Amino acid sequence: MKNKIAAAPYLVWMIVFILVPLLMVAYFAFTDKDGNFTLDYVSDVAQYTPIFVRSIWLALISTVICLLIAYPLAYILIGMNTNIQSTMLMIVMLPMWMNFLLRTYAWMTLLGNNGLINAVLGLVGLGPFKMLNTEGAVVLGMVYNYLPFMILPIYSVMVKIDKSVLEAAADLGCNSWKTMVKVVFPLSLPGVFSGITMVFVPAISTFIISRMLGGGGNLLIGDLIEMQFLGNSYNINLGAAISLVLMVIVLLIMTILNQFGADEDGVMVM
Amino acid sequence: MKKLSKVYLALVMMFLYVPIFVLIVFSFNTTKSRSVMSGFTFDWYIKLFKNEIIMSSLVNTIIIAILASIASTILGTAAAVGINNMKKLPRMVVLNITNFPIINPEIVTGVSLMLLFVFFAARMNFEFGFVTLLIAHITFDVPYVILNVMPKLQQMDPFVYEAAQDLGCNPLQAFFKVVLPEIMPGVVSGFLISFTFSLDDFIISYFTCGSSMQTLPVTIYSMTRRKVSPEINALSTIIFLVVVVILVIKNVLEIKSNAKEKGERR
């Protein structure tokens, strides 16, 4: 077949709108406002180290919580009979189809000082607690929004595990717990790793969740970038430098995770 | 064990659905309170439909989503066919670059496109708006189309294409008569994914839409900045219902087609 030409329009598109923009990020990161080469902005990023550390830390906690919630859930799902299974999966995934601004907004109203949770607690004489605008609220928002991204890849890998393999394990003397530890878990690892990337990457780069649930005191990398481009401290060179660093961090983490065998199939499951 | 897993499932479901149901319930509240139901009303829905900003951004969103998903489906399907015929090395390079918008944080993709537009807006004298938004949406949609079509092309018997040529089709005829029907499921799911992603996208739109053009998610964002606004609750309720209806229809159709397949095999 000689249909390579069919890709030509896309190749042009890809170069102009994927490759060049990424090079632009690097270009702006290493130049000043007059277009002269400088390392100032990239070295300026260092002063935001606490924000980077906080972002990585919160994203990490959220990823771990998502994994802890999602793994047993996926395991329970594959134990159900096939008809119920697909319906249950749909129900679990359904909130993901709502715009995530709205999902985050829902928690904003729940957690507020005048929100429903404090009102309920007030009835039994507790509170009010300050829940909104805390790091805890940010983590909650991340877990709530990205949990489906952890469930789906783990589920899709688990569901493909050959049932006869589990029977073989039982035949060879494993009880259900041992089967889980020795057979199911190792086989489900690719799903776990792609789940981790699918939660961690959006969590580390979000600015909505921190803006809506974290108040002004819990800035994340995403907020920092947004402020340089569309906020009050307009400085696209610094913004590009921060973006570049974020991209490097994310690619680094992905590369490390890929070493553990997260296959790309997982990313594609939708 | 069984009981424990049921409890667990129920807890997760509660976690997932309680916030949404609270939103829905308070969309019918007569006051702006978020904790006390003071009475039942449809006022917020009426206000929502009279809100011109919301309605016009809804229209924008739908237009952009339709155009972007059609364009990226055509562009991406053609690209997949071409990439599939490439030699190993160029193919790997192209696929890796294609993966960038998928693995990169959305904010980086948004920012990178914004920088491109800023750079050229100054030199070529155009403004942020419909065109920049459409380009941005096509850019993040196409990779998903390619990723959905490629596996179908690889599963396809390559000789089917040759058979069509053997029977008198020129390459273009062979593509439309034989290859396209074969990869159609991938093309359709690529289109649907593009369409939903376009409808739903906030981050990339936020950086590329400028001030004159707003999509619904961008409007929602600016509404949430103003904190208390039960119109958002009303909007959430409607969106939730639409999603439920679509997913239920999709599921029913799937069950039906599965049943049909089983029947045919018999």
Place this chain on the structure above:
Amino acid sequence: MSENIVTLNDIVVEFDGERILDKINLEIKDKEFVTLLGPSGCGKTTTLRIIGGFLNPDSGDVMFDGQRVNGLPPYKRNVNTVFQRYALFPHLNVYDNIAFGLRVKKIPEKEISKRVAEMLKLVNLVGFEKRSINRLSGGQQQRVAIARALVNHPKVLLLDEPLGALDLKLRKEMQIELKRIQEQLEITFIYVTHDQEEALTMSDTVVVMNGGKIQQIGSPVDIYNEPTNAFVADFIGESNILHGLMIKDRLVEIAGSQFECVDSGFGENTPVDIVIRPEDITLVAPDEAKLGGIVESVIFKGVHYEMLIEGYDFRWIVHSTKAAEKGASVGISFTPDDIHIMHRMKDNEKKEETAENEE
């Protein structure tokens, strides 16, 4: 010259510097059933793809009906193909699959339905018109593939291992049926297979290929009885292939003894390869023959027994309807007619074959 429907002149094909076809010369007559036979990787499918127009040779000429057709795309050639795994269109039913080529040519529907009906009758699939392709058995899919190609009235039908996916019994039936169809329609069939039995059963002419070269062209009988080299002899049926020395015309030395033979023209004291077919050997009492050995095993094969005889420095395969006793000492006897003498192959060529045969 006009008698040849397809002619290949010095065809060379290279992939990544590797020579897939090395100066192939082939003349195929009209209405002939020609089989390209050889192990996988020998270049037989590549040759077929060149005739079909799916591949262009790096050098050499492809002639069709006396006209050079190099570079002519498949859809402009009056040739149709039956693909290895059928390559039926899964989204179309039996009727639409067969009608495909005619519809592309914009032939009126009335004519199409007439010709499709003819074809369904030819391949015994009347009544299957509306059937989905996925609900056909392998043999039925095969028939659809043949009908889909033949309905276009090609001058030449190319068949690429068309029976490879079928089980043994069905394969035998289809062999007979294909031969019937070819004789009935009087068109040229060019058939690719690695199955020597299939080749011998159906063909008018067999082309044995190996390592991108044609080893021998001939009728099935010629190929079987007069293989030109050890490769052909070994590939066509089981053989005893020994090294020997051509003493002079009509006298050859095998395993230390001299035998009369019918071949000449190899020169004097020339090392040669010798083929003796297992069924040509008669087992006699040890003192009645120049060669002998101990019966190592006896296996019943249905029509005959297959016996391995451990000789002095060679293990003989012998086919006979009479079984010898295991462990018995026997003599190995054959007539001068049964000794086939071939030029010794170069060592490197031999290695190549064994590597390919193991695939």
